[in-house]
Amino acid sequence: MAKNIIMLLRFAAASEATGRPRTSFYRAIKAGLLPPPIKIGEASAWPSNEIEIINKAFIAGKSELEIKQLVSDLVAARAHAA
Known part of the structure; x- marks a missing residue:
């Protein structure tokens, strides 16, 4: 089973x-x-998984309020990563 690799994206990426x-x-x-x-x-840098999740939310047509909550949840989850 392949592990999900989280890359750190610099601004340009x-x-x-x-x-x-x-x-x-x-x-x-x-x-x-x-x-x-x-x-x-x-x-x-930005964790690639966070950018991917946000992109999927935009593609799915989530509202700005839903995306703001998602971003808040992602940032809070950083403290529990590892």
Whole structure:
């Protein structure tokens, strides 16, 4: 059985994966529609599984309120990962 590999996406990859340019990407984070990055030293990155989950929610037509709750849940789950 293959393990799910979670990659850490730097901005360019996360932006490309969501189809959002820089300004729109950071506005979505501020609005709670995308999770904030995690810090890796001086760098920032986004867990690939979180970006995938958010993309699937947008594709499924979830409301902004539902996506905000999903983002909140994903960020809270970071504390319990590992």
